[in-house]
Amino acid sequence: MFRVKNVLTLLIFSATAAMGLPAHAGNAADEVVINHAYVRATPPGAQTSAAFMVLENSGEVDHALVAASSGLGKKVEFHNHIMEEGMMKMRQVMKIELPAGTHVTLEPGGLHVMFMGLNQRPEMGDTVALTLTFADGSETTITIPVKMIKGMKKHG
Amino acid sequence: MNQSMKYRAAVALFLLMVVIVAGVGYLLGQKGPVEGFKKIGGEFVLQSAAGPVALSDFRGKVVLISFGYTFCPDVCPTSLAAITGGLNQLAPEELAQVKTILVSVDPDRDTPKKLAEYVKFFHPSMVGLTGSHEEIARVAKQYVVLYRKVEDPEAGEYYSVDHSSTTFVIGRDSVVRSFVQHGATPDEFVSAIRTALLD
Numbered sequence A: 001m002f003r004v005k006n007v008l009t010l011l012i013f014s015a016t017a018a019m020g021l022p023a024h025a026g027n028a029a030d031e032v033v034i035n036h037a038y039v040r041a042t043p044p045g046a047q048t049s050a051a052f053m054v055l056e057n058s059g060e061v062d063h064a065l066v067a068a069s070s071g072l073g074k075k076v077e078f079h080n081h082i083m084e085e086g087m088m089k090m091r092q093v094m095k096i097e098l099p100a101g102t103h104v105t106l107e108p109g110g111l112h113v114m115f116m117g118l119n120q121r122p123e124m125g126d127t128v129a130l131t132l133t134f135a136d137g138s139e140t141t142i143t144i145p146v147k148m149i150k151g152m153k154k155h156g
Numbered sequence B: 001m002n003q004s005m006k007y008r009a010a011v012a013l014f015l016l017m018v019v020i021v022a023g024v025g026y027l028l029g030q031k032g033p034v035e036g037f038k039k040i041g042g043e044f045v046l047q048s049a050a051g052p053v054a055l056s057d058f059r060g061k062v063v064l065i066s067f068g069y070t071f072c073p074d075v076c077p078t079s080l081a082a083i084t085g086g087l088n089q090l091a092p093e094e095l096a097q098v099k100t101i102l103v104s105v106d107p108d109r110d111t112p113k114k115l116a117e118y119v120k121f122f123h124p125s126m127v128g129l130t131g132s133h134e135e136i137a138r139v140a141k142q143y144v145v146l147y148r149k150v151e152d153p154e155a156g157e158y159y160s161v162d163h164s165s166t167t168f169v170i171g172r173d174s175v176v177r178s179f180v181q182h183g184a185t186p187d188e189f190v191s192a193i194r195t196a197l198l199d
């Protein structure tokens, strides 16, 4: 009887461990925590808007964002800004790297999720659903508020 | 060194000198008496939704001039929002003496009507101006503003325009008083405006 109990314990233990495994193996959608996300309220007639957020990779494996989609815009891309030749240049980024244990900030004047060809005008008080796709194929859909931007804070 | 390399080296050297001279001039200008930058800026006439607008229409007021375009998702709205934040801090009698102009660097997409709706969202005292490609190019040259449409065949109608993101603060005499760089806070606009109002 003693033996049977031990075997049972072992079985239960293994089963629990196995069930727990996938979460530990590092699905980006589970491991990347998104905070402070918002979409910029736009003036009437504007054709574009942008979303900003803080992405934190709480896991032990590197992840990356590779695509975004939303009903807000016909085209949704990741962009960055570079100051070059005396001009502010906005360029598409194919991938946003999210190294393990770090956080990446999408903010005004820098990296952003860009919505082009707006299907509706994002106004204060609205919410926007945004689906983010990671390099490992996992996806996460977040619902984020629309906010007015009261001018940018200076970075160092 | 072949001929084209010599030419390029000469051009590079010339450009470097221009940058140095401009830089020194700028620094001297910063410390000198408040006369403004007479070689930059000047009069122009462009189109608003309500008809032609000239810089001289606002003589006696302090004018902020920013260059941008309505398709701009981030840099232009951020600058305009900072200006709005500054304008909102002014006393009504100060505000009555300040005008803000957005000059479009994207005349193909920015109609006067579209610009008017766009700027009104930020502040009722703002005016949006556009013109032909030639007119815009001339004003940009006067203000030493650079802009260039990004050539990306995949972008199609969603192309973006690279552009200088400096805001010009113009004195009551229509002479450029100071420059406010992108990323400035509302407070920085307030102090630039108040300094210009005192002249």
Ligand SMILES: [Cu+2]
Pocket: A079, A080, A090, A112, A114, B073
């Ligand atoms: Cu963008």
